[in-house]
Amino acid sequence: MTHQLITPDSRFDAVILGNGDFPSHAVPLGILRNAPHIVCCDGAGISLIERGIVPDAIIGDGDSLPQKFKEEYGHIIHIVNEQEHNDQTKATLFCRNRGYRRIAYIGATGRREDHTIGNISLLMDYMTDYGMEPVMVTDHGYFIPCRGRSEFATFARQQVSIFNFGYTKISAEGLAWRTYDYRNWWQGTLNEAEGDSVTIDTDGNYIVFFTHNAKIRI
Amino acid sequence: MTHQLITPDSRFDAVILGNGDFPSHAVPLGILRNAPHIVCCDGAGISLIERGIVPDAIIGDGDSLPQKFKEEYGHIIHIVNEQEHNDQTKATLFCRNRGYRRIAYIGATGRREDHTIGNISLLMDYMTDYGMEPVMVTDHGYFIPCRGRSEFATFARQQVSIFNFGYTKISAEGLAWRTYDYRNWWQGTLNEAEGDSVTIDTDGNYIVFFTHNAKIRI
Numbered sequence: 001m002t003h004q005l006i007t008p009d010s011r012f013d014a015v016i017l018g019n020g021d022f023p024s025h026a027v028p029l030g031i032l033r034n035a036p037h038i039v040c041c042d043g044a045g046i047s048l049i050e051r052g053i054v055p056d057a058i059i060g061d062g063d064s065l066p067q068k069f070k071e072e073y074g075h076i077i078h079i080v081n082e083q084e085h086n087d088q089t090k091a092t093l094f095c096r097n098r099g100y101r102r103i104a105y106i107g108a109t110g111r112r113e114d115h116t117i118g119n120i121s122l123l124m125d126y127m128t129d130y131g132m133e134p135v136m137v138t139d140h141g142y143f144i145p146c147r148g149r150s151e152f153a154t155f156a157r158q159q160v161s162i163f164n165f166g167y168t169k170i171s172a173e174g175l176a177w178r179t180y181d182y183r184n185w186w187q188g189t190l191n192e193a194e195g196d197s198v199t200i201d202t203d204g205n206y207i208v209f210f211t212h213n214a215k216i217r218i
Numbered sequence: 219m220t221h222q223l224i225t226p227d228s229r230f231d232a233v234i235l236g237n238g239d240f241p242s243h244a245v246p247l248g249i250l251r252n253a254p255h256i257v258c259c260d261g262a263g264i265s266l267i268e269r270g271i272v273p274d275a276i277i278g279d280g281d282s283l284p285q286k287f288k289e290e291y292g293h294i295i296h297i298v299n300e301q302e303h304n305d306q307t308k309a310t311l312f313c314r315n316r317g318y319r320r321i322a323y324i325g326a327t328g329r330r331e332d333h334t335i336g337n338i339s340l341l342m343d344y345m346t347d348y349g350m351e352p353v354m355v356t357d358h359g360y361f362i363p364c365r366g367r368s369e370f371a372t373f374a375r376q377q378v379s380i381f382n383f384g385y386t387k388i389s390a391e392g393l394a395w396r397t398y399d400y401r402n403w404w405q406g407t408l409n410e411a412e413g414d415s416v417t418i419d420t421d422g423n424y425i426v427f428f429t430h431n432a433k434i435r436i
């Protein structure tokens with residue numbers, strides 16, 4: 001599979017806006033602005049409407065929505081009370097039912113760190129279990145769940161981190177540092193693209209992170 | 219092993235201040251204020267001195283320190299140029315050499331999410347490989363690396379997440395939701411303490427996260 005650079009002009013079927021930090025970087029803001037559909041996780045719906053954008057839908061248990069807000073926006077609020085899934089996954093299932101497969105997750109990080117870790121790792125299940133094409137876009141970079149062989153458009157000194165989700169063999173081209181079968185989360189972090197392309201080949205699943213900006217060397 | 223609640227008055231041998239978001243919550247700020255020793259990762263030294271506190275040492279490759287700052291604080295700056303370890307690990311090795319074992323990691327999260335994930339997971343290696351007793355304290359809660367059986371002081375509705383670092387069996391008392399051998403990072407998140415104690419028993423390693431505040435139910 002080939003992945004283009006994620007830029008403010010990258011196109012997605014929909015954006016899922018989480019209840020973490022509202023984005024401030026040009027890339028997630030551009031994607032949000034261009035989104036054909038926006039689905040918000042619970043309280044994120046309030047943040048978005050305060051900024052003048054009304055989403056297609058607000059999904060969650062409704063716990064964080066004031067009664068007055070619920071009355072005014074009842075037509076786009078979908079209360080899902082089951083406790084099996086968090087709001088991000090509820091929003092993902094909503095998108096799948098609508099036929100949106102290529103999803104940008106924005107605002108999914110930046111508050112409780114255990115939520116950040118959980119939300120990133122859920123991307124893998126959305127790919128393997130739900131057949132989605134998810135990309136999480138933060139103020140710092142973007143996460144893509146992958147399996148097997150993938151090629152990525154990159155730029156020199158773009159920072160790259162690889163997280164092992166079950167492979168035992170890995171090889172890569174275009175990275176500054178050797179890859180191996182990382183056992184601990186940190187081991188695949190702090191790599192770097194050498195030029196305009198990186199290819200990763202594994203016998204399993206992994207999540208790769210790319211920064212928006214090149215590392216500056218003094 | 220028994221772990222007390224982490225509060226602003228919790229005592230540590232030293233604080234390692236990272237170059238992530240400077241803390242704003244009372245718990246990490248209290249621990250920082252009470253620290254007998256403070257070791258800063260590179261640029262975090264500038265942030266701390268700007269706030270009127272001079273650390274014992276500033277560790278890193280010195281890349282992010284302006285020349286004037288280097289001259290003024292040369293007596294506490296320790297340049298470590300090797301590329302095997304990140305600044306957090308360099309600071310940890312410095313502390314180990316000084317005989318500090320019980321370390322609070324503050325300011326280690328909140329910017330690049332791959333750094334956040336890497337820094338949290340490094341706590342495990344500090345415990346297993348270096349014999350340290352690390353606790354990472356953020357604005358939202360605290361992470362503790364553990365192995366085998368551990369008992370934790372808790373409070374009702376304190377939120378708890380467990381991350382599997384190699385166990386195959388787990389049992390727990392005092393948690394709202396059943397534990398199992400989590401395969402994906404998210405699976406152990408969003409648990410909750412029922413009262414003033416949680417006991418976790420495994421055949422391997424795990425990192426546990428506790429929030430500073432109880433979950434509010436409407």
